[in-house]
Amino acid sequence: KNEVEQSPQNLTAQEGEFITINCSYSVGISALHWLQQHPGGGIVSLFMLSSGKKKHGRLIATINIQEKHSSLHITASHPRDSAVYICAVPLMYSGGGADGLTFGKGTHLIIQP
Amino acid sequence: GAGVSQSPSNKVTEKGKDVELRCDPISGHTALYWYRQSLGQGLEFLIYFQGNSAPDKSGLPSDRFSAERTGGSVSTLTIQRTQQEDSAVYLCASSLHGTGGTNTQYFGPGTRLTVL
Numbered sequence: 228k229n230e231v232e233q234s235p236q237n238l239t240a241q242e243g244e245f246i247t248i249n250c251s252y253s254v255g256i257s258a259l260h261w262l263q264q265h266p267g268g269g270i271v272s273l274f275m276l277s278s279g280k281k282k283h284g285r286l287i288a289t290i291n292i293q294e295k296h297s298s299l300h301i302t303a304s305h306p307r308d309s310a311v312y313i314c315a316v317p318l319m320y321s322g323g324g325a326d327g328l329t330f331g332k333g334t335h336l337i338i339q340p
Numbered sequence: 341g342a343g344v345s346q347s348p349s350n351k352v353t354e355k356g357k358d359v360e361l362r363c364d365p366i367s368g369h370t371a372l373y374w375y376r377q378s379l380g381q382g383l384e385f386l387i388y389f390q391g392n393s394a395p396d397k398s399g400l401p402s403d404r405f406s407a408e409r410t411g412g413s414v415s416t417l418t419i420q421r422t423q424q425e426d427s428a429v430y431l432c433a434s435s436l437h438g439t440g441g442t443n444t445q446y447f448g449p450g451t452r453l454t455v456l
Contacts, residue, residue: 257442260444262447269447269448269449270431270433270447271447272444272445272446272447275442275443275444277442318385318396326371326373326388326390326395327373327375327385327388327399328373328375328385328445329385330382331382332382333382333383
């Protein structure tokens with residue numbers, strides 16, 4: 228079974244700072260997901276990537292398949308970016324074919340004005 | 341178009357009672373997932389449907405939990421003889437296809453279950 232580690236668990240930063248959240252996983256994967264959850268809110272998929280880099284607005288996600296590592300960056304951070312960011316990868320079972328996700332514990336990000 | 345919907349949004353029940361949680365996926369999505377989010381465990385996978393069949397039930401925590409999907413659309417998660425440790429937010433997600441986790445999953449708002 229794939230294990231997912233995220234760091235840091237908690238991060239407080241000032242508005243405008245560049246933010247980096249890291250994710251490592253134990254078993255080779257087909258794709259990695261970054262999710263966002265606002266307090267009391269639902270979960271939104273930010274990125275799904277299998278190689279290289281993806282950018283959406285001020286958010287950038289990168290992945291290094293060889294090192295089993297991904298990063299989520301936020302440029303020019305804003306208080307509305309305050310949320311929990313969760314890394315997820317496909318489950319791996321001996322029977323194969325499992326399509327659910329296994330999740331990191333999340334990074335609680337607070338951006339102060 | 342409409343996203344994933346779940347009902348009820350909140351459910352309070354007494355220990356030992358049965359509960360049913362409903363999920364309406366995005367129209368046309370063949371894959372449907374149930375997850376659970378609790379304070380102590382974070383997010384965890386419960387079960388996955390491809391069409392009406394469930395190739396992977398390995399995440400269900402006990403035989404008190406069951407799920408079905410009919411018509412390739414609506415799914416129901418049933419918890420029998422609820423226990424206090426079942427208290428959590430139950431999330432449903434759907435994706436266009438179910439191919440090794442390589443499809444974006446769209447999450448519903450969840451059902452918050454409280455077992456007294």
